[in-house]
Amino acid sequence: MAAIKTVGVIGSGQMGNGIAHVAALAGFNVVLYDVSADRLKSAMATINGNLTRQVAKKTITEDAHKKALTRITSSDSLDGLAACDLVIETAVEKEEIKRKIFHDLCAVLKPEAIIASNTSSISITRLAATTDRPEKFIGIHFMNPVPVMELAELIRGIATDDATFDAAREFVTAMGKQIAVSEDFPAFIVNRILLPMINEAIYTLYEGVGNVEAIDAAMKLGAHHPMGPLELADFIGLDTCLSIMQVLHEGLADSKYRPCPLLVKYVEAGWLGRKSQRGFYDYRGDKPVPTR
Ligand SMILES: CC(=O)CC(=O)SCCNC(=O)CCNC(=O)[C@H](O)C(C)(C)COP(=O)(O)OP(=O)(O)OC[C@H]1O[C@@H](n2cnc3c(N)ncnc32)[C@H](O)[C@@H]1OP(=O)(O)O
Numbered sequence: 001m002a003a004i005k006t007v008g009v010i011g012s013g014q015m016g017n018g019i020a021h022v023a024a025l026a027g028f029n030v031v032l033y034d035v036s037a038d039r040l041k042s043a044m045a046t047i048n049g050n051l052t053r054q055v056a057k058k059t060i061t062e063d064a065h066k067k068a069l070t071r072i073t074s075s076d077s078l079d080g081l082a083a084c085d086l087v088i089e090t091a092v093e094k095e096e097i098k099r100k101i102f103h104d105l106c107a108v109l110k111p112e113a114i115i116a117s118n119t120s121s122i123s124i125t126r127l128a129a130t131t132d133r134p135e136k137f138i139g140i141h142f143m144n145p146v147p148v149m150e151l152a153e154l155i156r157g158i159a160t161d162d163a164t165f166d167a168a169r170e171f172v173t174a175m176g177k178q179i180a181v182s183e184d185f186p187a188f189i190v191n192r193i194l195l196p197m198i199n200e201a202i203y204t205l206y207e208g209v210g211n212v213e214a215i216d217a218a219m220k221l222g223a224h225h226p227m228g229p230l231e232l233a234d235f236i237g238l239d240t241c242l243s244i245m246q247v248l249h250e251g252l253a254d255s256k257y258r259p260c261p262l263l264v265k266y267v268e269a270g271w272l273g274r275k276s277q278r279g280f281y282d283y284r285g286d287k288p289v290p291t292r
């Protein structure tokens with residue numbers, strides 16, 4: 001298989017901009033695509049801001065910052081991804097949206113290109129089956145924030161061939177990440193363990209066992225988690241948390257994965273966490289204020 005030089009990233013949200021940032025720093029050419037030109041603009045500003053912070057902290061040089069930026073181009077059309085050797089899909093955690101993206105992407109992509117999904121939970125085998133190249137399809141699941149977290153999970157679908165797995169492993173290693181290989185079961189390893197914990201924290205709030213501050217303080221100070229579970233849920237995005245719990249609940253058919261009704265209510269309200277300025281905390285003022 002030819003070496004990966006140009007990487008496409010679909011979706012320029014928090015994961016998409018993080019993957020583009022780290023891939024460009026690692027020397028890959030990156031084409032960042034999103035349906036919204038405004039989103040692309042703000043993603044480029046976020047990447048520049050995060051690179052600037054790394055320069056200030058002396059983790060990268062100013063030259064590396066400048067070079068990384070020149071390696072990233074943005075495109076508001078999928079046609080912009082035609083020359084990519086690898087495309088990583090990182091749009092919202094909704095299967096029907098991902099299926100449509102893969103359908104449209106296959107029409108423009110060269111036949112030898114690899115397609116990866118950064119999905120948090122959805123079956124790689126099922127997503128691969130919507131493409132014209134299931135043997136060249138793989139799950140590469142980065143963690144948030146991508147520039148900071150050390151891990152990426154690699155998930156093979158039933159048809160993923162060895163050459164694709166090896167190329168993905170090489171790519172992730174070049175990005176400076178460690179790998180955990182997961183079988184293709186709902187939510188893989190990290191989210192199979194992490195999301196039920198977050199969902200349980202929301203039940204703890206729903207049942208009045210503790211308020212937002214008490215629950216987060218308990219897990220930060222009592223279990224040394226870097227963020228409390230409700231703060232982390234806001235950071236991930238409550239829509240994404242709910243989608244992952246729904247995939248676990250449906251995919252494993254076990255009531256222990258039932259999404260907490262309070263999580264459903266927050267998502268229905270459009271209170272999605274940090275990205276919408278309100279979730280278990282309200283981020284519109286100087287300091288986050290608990291909403292319960
Ligand atoms: C849902 C899924 O599918 C899977 C997932 O990703 S689940 C989520 C996994 N992620 C986590 O669990 C994150 C848990 N939280 C943490 O580890 C930490 O709170 C954190 C690393 C995010 C921030 O740490 P902190 O100490 O509170 O903040 P801060 O001191 O400002 O930042 C620590 C470092 O991260 C960097 N950083 C923080 N946020 C960043 C961002 N969004 N982008 C780039 N760099 C960032 C900072 O520059 C800083 O770098 P140095 O160590 O070089 O100084």
Ligand SMILES: NC(=O)C1=CN([C@@H]2O[C@H](COP(=O)(O)OP(=O)(O)OC[C@H]3O[C@@H](n4cnc5c(N)ncnc54)[C@H](OP(=O)(O)O)[C@@H]3O)[C@@H](O)[C@H]2O)C=CC1
Pocket residue numbers: 010011012013014015016033034035036039090091092093094097101118119120121141142143144235236237240275
């Ligand atoms: N948040 C997290 O902690 C993690 C998330 N993930 C996974 O990564 C993916 C993205 O998550 P995240 O970055 O948090 O989500 P965000 O909501 O931050 O970003 C999603 C982006 O995708 C865009 N988008 C929506 N529809 C399309 C489309 N049809 N084509 C292209 N772009 C589209 C959105 O645009 P608009 O807003 O205009 O709709 C938005 O810019 C999900 O699959 C998620 O499960 C994986 C690891 C960690």
